[in-house]
Amino acid sequence: MxxxxxxxxxxxxxxxxxxxxxxxxxxxxxxxxxxxxxxxxxxxxxxxxxxxxxxxxxxxxxxxxxxxxxxxxxxxxxxxxxxxxxxxxxxxxxxxxxxxxxxxxxxxxxxxxxxxxxxxxxxxxxxxxxxxxxxxxxxxxxxxxxxxxxxxxxxxxxxxxxxxxxxxxxxxxxINFNPTFSDNLYFVYLDEKQNSKESILSYYNNKNRELTESIIKNNSITQKVLHSTTLSEFALALEEHEAELSLILEIQTIKESRFPDFEGVIKSLGAWGGDFVLAISKENPKEYFIKKGFKTIIPYKDMIL
Structure with missing residues (x-):
């Protein structure tokens, strides 16, 4: 059988x-x-x-x-x-x-x-x-x-x-999430595989403060993300999320460390430092990332169910 x-x-x-x-x-x-x-x-x-x-x-x-x-x-x-x-x-x-x-x-x-x-x-x-x-x-x-x-x-x-x-x-x-601005969202592969187990262990080892307020703030930002009706609202919410987690992890955001000249917002996805990031841009950022050496750029509609 x-x-x-x-x-x-x-x-x-x-x-x-x-x-x-x-x-x-x-x-x-x-x-x-x-x-x-x-x-x-x-x-x-x-x-x-x-x-x-x-x-x-x-x-x-x-x-x-x-x-x-x-x-x-x-x-x-x-x-x-x-x-x-x-x-x-x-x-x-x-x-x-x-x-x-x-x-x-x-x-x-x-x-x-x-x-x-x-x-x-x-x-x-x-x-x-x-x-x-x-x-x-x-x-x-x-x-x-x-x-x-x-x-x-x-x-x-x-x-x-x-x-x-x-x-x-x-x-x-x-949840219902079908953004009208999905054509402005791209997933970019950084070609640096992250080990989930090691990332989780590192998070627990480096937590240096009470997280109750951070969790409340995360949940608030998440609601902003889900209820964004414009690209700018969505981008600002995810930029705020990156900044908050950067403080907790005590490391730079991926945009600060690798893409400071990018005209838009870049959001880490999952374990920081590898795998995919979400690029939010008014213009197609393919040429920008290819020049930086990243060839896998997938539009939202081609990635997400």
Whole structure:
């Protein structure tokens, strides 16, 4: 029997880092994502093959069921293998039936975006595995990879969301966001992949003040973003968001550090310093970013569901 699953990628527009402490985050699912195909085989093992968006295989390996049940990462030193075994081990703890049976599996995953883009290679995988095994993807994320879970919410929903945690439980609100100025919004890939786990750890290590007021301010700014009716209102709100988080993280905004001459607003998305940024500009900024060495510039309508 063949089963197929799909999950959306994600972009976090507001609430980065602070969402971990209960702030409301505005996030958008993308037109890009990842699928997972599961086929049964007679041998009690899992043969895994992962394809990048260009059709190339970026990971392939075989795990015995024992590797998964005891979380055995000793056979090989591949960090990808170790991470995958960890996720499957936590999935096994939530649903042991898929390994207690006598069948094995041939599993393939395929990204519809280049793996280095940072649109949710891990979150889409975790959500797909959770769909396959009929387990809670938020619990699987928490037990394996960590994070706020907004990316899992994007993986599961085909519309803009407002996301926050209450007593570590995810609250997901469907919102209407269809800006008339979407033609002035562009996503630019910085070609510097950020490690989500390391970024979260750095945030916790560097928090140097009480965040209650910052969370209140974040939520207020997020509402400004969602209710902006003009490009200038939207840009000013996100510029304010950047300035506030810059104070908390004690680092320069991405515009200050890399694009000080840009005529518009640039907003970091997710972990600061890498992956995509949102460029807000009255004119098409493609030529500007290409001259700076950045060739991947995607209009809003081509990125967002």
């Amino acid at each position: 063949k089963k197929e699953f799909y999950s959306n990628g994600k972009l976090l527009i507001t609430g980065e880092y602070l969402v971990l402490d209960g702030a409301k985050a505005f996030a958008l699912p993308t037109k890009f994502g990842q699928n997972l195909i599961v086929e049964e085989k007679s041998k009690p093992e899992i043969h895994w093959k992962s394809y990048d968006s260009d059709g190339s295989i970026w990971f392939e390996d075989t795990f015995t069921f024992e590797n998964i049940t005891i979380n055995d990462n000793t056979e090989k030193k591949s960090s990808i293998r170790n991470t995958l075994i960890c996720i499957l081990h936590e999935a096994f703890k939530l649903n042991q039936e898929f390994i207690d049976g006598s069948i094995g599996y041939s599993i393939s995953t395929t990204l519809t975006f280049p793996r280095n883009w940072g649109l949710g290679t891990s979150s889409t995988l975790i959500n797909n595995i959770a769909q396959w095994l009929e387990i809670d993807a938020f619990i699987l994320l928490k037990n394996s990879f960590g994070g706020s879970g907004y990316d899992i919410a994007c993986a599961q929903n085909n519309y803009p969301i407002l996301y926050h945690l209450v007593n570590e439980k995810p609250i997901i609100e469907k």
